[in-house]
Amino acid sequence: MNESAGRPRTEGRAADGRAERGRQSRVKIAEAVLSLLDDGESTFPAERVAERAGVSRRLVFHHFADMSELVETAITRRLEQLIEQIKPLPTSGPRATRVAALTEQRARILEWITPAQLTLMRLATPGDRVAEVTREVLDLARARLAEIFAEELERLPASRRSEVLHGLDAVTTWGAWYHWRSSGLSAESAARTMETAVHALLATTDQPPAGS
Numbered sequence: 001m002n003e004s005a006g007r008p009r010t011e012g013r014a015a016d017g018r019a020e021r022g023r024q025s026r027v028k029i030a031e032a033v034l035s036l037l038d039d040g041e042s043t044f045p046a047e048r049v050a051e052r053a054g055v056s057r058r059l060v061f062h063h064f065a066d067m068s069e070l071v072e073t074a075i076t077r078r079l080e081q082l083i084e085q086i087k088p089l090p091t092s093g094p095r096a097t098r099v100a101a102l103t104e105q106r107a108r109i110l111e112w113i114t115p116a117q118l119t120l121m122r123l124a125t126p127g128d129r130v131a132e133v134t135r136e137v138l139d140l141a142r143a144r145l146a147e148i149f150a151e152e153l154e155r156l157p158a159s160r161r162s163e164v165l166h167g168l169d170a171v172t173t174w175g176a177w178y179h180w181r182s183s184g185l186s187a188e189s190a191a192r193t194m195e196t197a198v199h200a201l202l203a204t205t206d207q208p209p210a211g212s
Contacts, residue, residue: 026063026073029053033074037115042122044071071119072127078116079133085109086140091147098148099198102172107191110177117174142169152205164201171197 032053033044041048046067050057064070086109089101120126126134145168146153153161170176171194180190 022063025055025059027077029055029060029063029070030074030077033071034078034116037074037078037119040115042115042119068123072123072130075116075120075123075126076129076133078113079130079137082109082113082137083133083140085112086137086144089144089148091150095152095199095202099195099202102145102148103191103195103198106172107177107187107194110174111181111187113174114178114181117178138169138173141173145169145172149202152202155205164204167201168198171201 029049032049035052036044036048044067046057046060049067049070050060053060060070064073085105087105089105090098092098120130123130142165146165149168153165156164176194176197177190180193181187185193
């Protein structure tokens, strides 16, 4: 009776253990793709991924239907890591200090995320989770801008405030960063260009409304 009653709990623990080992293996394999990505590789043969993860090629395809699914999982993981790096920044104090803190953080993150973004661009049909996390990143980044520069934005009427916020968003996200870097600017020059653009947009909040 006792032996029979105890068996389901034992089997349940075993199943939980297998599930956790499976989850850990998936993470290890996805991290192997990111490790190759950080090393500058742009293709991810299953054999190279398996070698980097310390698993067999068979295990790679046990956990992932194909390499596209694996790469998408890895890119999603990198985007989730990006969210963790968007730390709170000063929301008061001198404007120059706030702008400098913003551009330092954004430049560092955008340079770091570039290999993953380029890989993402090569995916034929990014999945729902990639799209969801991408939207989460963009929404968070825009919300942080509104917090950091609330003092300036609140001077403006609602329609103008939205225009300036979207302008700030445009010059501090990856599209602008990649344009500057692919045009030949160094990371340092691109960061200075971003800082200049942010200051220029915020300067428009110092102007009195037309007709006043």
